[in-house]
Amino acid sequence: MKKLILLSNFLFALILSSTAQEALFNAQQIISPEVHEDNTVTFRLFAPNADAVEITGDFLPTVKMETPMGEMDGPGKASLTKDENGVWTYTTEKLGPELYNYAFLIDGFRTTDPNNPFLIRDVASSTNIFIIGGGHAELYKTNDIPHGSVTRRWYDSPGLGMDRRITVYTPPGYEKSTEDYPVLYLLHGAGGDEEAWISLGRTAQILDNLIAQGKAKPMIVVMPNGNVIQDGAPGEGSRNFYKPAFMIPKTMDGTYEGAFEDIIKFVENNYRVKAKKENRAIAGLSMGGYHTLHISRYYPNTFDYMGLFSAAIMPREDATGKVYSNFDQTLQQQMDNGYKLYWIAIGKTDFLYDANKEYRAKLDSMNMPYEYVESEGGHIWRNWRVYLSQFAPRLFQ
Template identity: 80%
Template sequence: MIKTYLLSFLLTIVTVIGAQAQEALFRAQQIISPEIHQDNSVTFRLLAPNAQSVQITGDFLPTVKIETPMGQMDGPGKTDLVKGNNGVWEFKSQSLGPELYNYSFIIDGFTTIDPNNPFLIRDVASVTNIFIIGGGHAELYKTNDIPHGSVTRRWYDSPGLGMDRRITVYTPPGYENNTEKYPVLYLLHGAGGDEEAWISLGRTAQIMDNLIDQGKAKPMIVVMPNGNVIQDAAPGEGSMGYYKPQFMVPKTMDGTYEANFMDIIKFVESNYRVKADKASRGIAGLSMGGFHTMHISRFYQNTFDYVGLYSAAIMPREDATSKVYSDIEGTLKVQKDNGYKLYWIAIGKTDFLYDANVAYRKMLDDIGMKYQYVESEGGHTWRNWRVYLSEFVPKLFQ
């Protein structure tokens, strides 16, 4: 009798769980969106029979000027979807070039994600859907059938900041199975980012795997720290719990991060098989991370042979009173005299930081500090920064 009761009870539980699973399945819209066509045009669809208007915004549309805390910048445009008799709204794009794109829907003025596309990225506090049009440079952003490196989240002790902090570390294919020592690239994010930014938005692991497999880049370790010194980790990943990410947080660009950067290097060189010399260290960063990169590399003038500034936020700041920011020209001259292999600067023609970078390059020219310069189309966007990483990495540790 007891066995019969238990069997009946278990069958009831299984039935309920199965019903809930089926309910979740059928709650989903059975619609394909986005649908990538053979000519690389894309159709987006949304079931919203009661909506009065549906628009799509994304970086595959013509850009518009938007106001941001950093000034006027290029932003994604938007366009209307057309409603069908079945309550499904549709928009078909023109043929798109190779790229990783992001987009969102706007339903009666409310911006939201595509419920039919589960692939998302977070940029500061905004979550958008993504898709890839393959070919060209976008092949580097895809996960291909090749040997893969590993991505780990590690915690390191920062005595200078008085806390344990989280970093993201990429190790190249085969690292776990050999005894080789590797060079290291320290890759820094921009304002509003964290240790997740380069690995998710920047596609760092995919780019590294593909470049290494193609023989275009040396196998290397890539370390992606969190540049926000009041955080121990990205929002939702650390002791501060779940909270809305901010574009700029206190002490982000006041010299504290740069002054304590050696805590990160010491951890890496104590816990990974690396070549711990100047010729085997590189540092690069985008926007705020480019600002950090410039100051870290000249403050520790004999530490890095490879320096990359991507759309660097090099501009005067009222809070730049730390000793890290003193005698910029003099410390750059020392960095020049110590010697380096590559100082690489890249920026888009319509980037709001373009003039600041022109002024910085003039300073370098005046002191005779050599650099390579790349000027691309577009503005202050991840589309550019992924390309810059793809172009910079093959130049390292040759």
């Protein structure tokens, strides 16, 4: 028996060793990306049999691209150079502070960098990421400061007839504290889900850093899934693994907005919150900005702070639900009830720029107070992370 146990332990160790060696020897022993002291970045890829290798990333000049939502700005491409060892290389110009993403194109086939394990998913595409520090990008880094907690919870939604997954950020010290906190409801765009703001938006890092710097009040941030036919993100809900889609049914037909009280009730019954209008904020990007506009109007005495980030303010044929009726009257009521901040931000080259301009003209005609921020760039996460870092310090002051 003793010999059998020893043999079993030996075989187990051998399996672990071979697995570790396989992971080691299958990996390319190449540094990519390599961020230099002057903030240029070198990318490398070992592909000796490739005829052409390109890189695409948001640090390259933009190009026009056709998307399901029309023509938009997209990342350009650059060619890598092959050396005698079969390693392809590309070095950027000096880059400014930012969280960047990129992918390789090997003979036209798009793939991620095998030397960079850090990835984010945007709808159905995965890209590598890296950070150039300094300036606003310091907010995107995990620094040596107190940290909040990020949890994924499930809540009952009677309005949608299912249990649903939600992401919740609680500020540093929440677990040991007895105090109540204000709440920001932060909504994603089309193709996103309850993972979008926490991964692509760097919400936890931004809030941790702003709170540590004394620039934002400690707050709870609630990030729901705005796709009402899903109980959770692809790979996390009951449908398990399937390809995410950009626009799915019922995302902008009023169903989500009409059932939003289910989320508020869950949060206020399960977290220590200040359950009053002056302690509730709601904001969202693109489709989430559209939801923010209509939720805050449909429940006109619920939120004191609204943030519309590149809001998808556009007419829709499926927008026939009760939520969209009496638009002018409910918007007027929202104004008459009063609020502390109605914040609108958009990039100058965003394809939704004109729609937002028309909406601001409507607010001007009503004398409805708002603040407006216009930035460079288009419909991109680079803007939305900045908008969050500008909006959060304005809350609950």
